[in-house]
Amino acid sequence: MSATNLWQSITGTLSRLTFNPALGWPVGGLIAAVMIGLAVAAVIVHVRRTRAQTTDETTASCVVRVLLCVTVAVMALTPSIVSTTTSQAVNATDVVVAVDVTGSMAVADAQYGSAESMSRLDAAKRAVADITSLYADASFMGLRFGGSAGTVDVPLTPDARAINTWANTLAVEATNVSGGSSLDAPLDALLVNLKSIRESRPNDAIILYLITDGEETGSTTRRSYSTLRKYLNDGFTVGVGSTAGGKIPVIRDGSAVDGSWVTDPDTGQPGISKLDETTLKNIADEISGTYVAVNANATMANGVSQQRSQQWRVTTTVKQRTRTTPIVWPLAIVAAVLFAAQIGMWIVQSRRLL
Structure with a gap:
């Protein structure tokens, strides 16, 4: 030299x-x-x-x-040397989070770790934040589903902040485009993406969190989630809302219209939406998972899967990271x-x- x-x-x-x-x-x-x-x-x-x-x-x-x-x-x-790298050690656990954004998720009958009442979607957002904190350095996928289909908004990424940001921007779909709730709406998207993850990462632990109120108002029979079982190591259905239920506000441009409620066509009165724990327990059974209800006394802080991986792998990301090495x-x-x-x-x- x-x-x-x-x-x-x-x-x-x-x-x-x-x-x-x-x-x-x-x-x-x-x-x-x-x-x-x-x-x-x-x-x-x-x-x-x-x-x-x-x-x-x-x-x-x-x-x-x-x-x-x-x-x-x-x-x-x-004293330390600062260097930048695109390599990142990632835990071989893939967490797929699916969040319901149908109109009933705007009902303000949910609680999350306190007596404060909030919309079901707001409780779901807090649940997502807790889920990402439970799996340090894991990879996450964010999927939302409305009345008819599921959409992957955040592909699998080790960036937990991206999932939290995504969750915070979720909004309930507008009332005029909602055709009722069908809990098998995310099934096709989940099936395709879970299969892809399993094939590309056969040794990973894949865990599904389905966050919804469990309400079914569609006219067709719900398809079984058992088709996902072979791709999952574990799964959770997370129930938000109350069994007492509440009135469904009219949603326009992502916000509830004050004093306006979705009416029941049979009675002409404001419709009441309730948390359907039976359906959520059935879905949990279909994926060999667990049903978790979040309320004033329970949050997702203890809803971590025992099936998470103990293995790590090094992956390359687009985002540069700063690494400090002591000397x-x-x-x-x-x-x-x-x-x-x-x-x-x-x-x-x-x-x-x-």
Whole structure:
């Protein structure tokens, strides 16, 4: 390597050098300050004793002590090299989240971990946030379904924030385009995508979360979810809403129209939508999964699957990530050498005093 290339390599490394205390800035900074203070004190004491001729300590011994204190101070600040990479270690767990956005999800009879009432869709959004936090470094897929079909909005990605952002932007479909609720609406999209995941990642653990109120108002018989079973390691149906139910607001441009309710054609009165736990339990059985109800006392915080993978794989992503790599070990070697030198000097000095 030429001198020019060596210099460029050194300057490039120094430009990426930073401090990132392993113990945190408060503790790391305190240790560094104490050690620098001891280094300064060692110099002052040595100079005073030398002038007063009250010490046999050599200048070399003082220098070694000062260097040892400075080295420990730098170690406490944990010097690190910052680099960018597109590689990411991902847990071999794939979590597919399907969220109901039919008109009944606007009913404000849901609760999530508190007595606060909210729409069923808002409870679903909180459930999604908890689900992503349960599976660190897993991959996620986001799918929404209305009255007739399911749509994959977020393809499988290790970016949990993308799923949370997607969930927060979900809106209930407009009343004038809703043709009733059919719980097999996402089935075709789920079947295609789960099959694709299983074929491309045969060793992954695939887990499905179906978040809905379980209401069926369609005129056709619901198809079975058992066709998904062979592609899943585990599955959950998540019920939002209450069995007492509530009136369905008219939805226009993604928002509820105040004082306007969807009417029941048989009675002419505002229709009442209720959480259908029986249907959700049946779907859970069809996928050999579990039904989970979220309410004032229960959230998804404990609804994690025991089937998640313990394996990891390295994947390449479009997004660049910053990686900080500590380089403390060279300083540890220096500190050990200095400490050994100090011990040796103390031994030599002690023999002289005998």
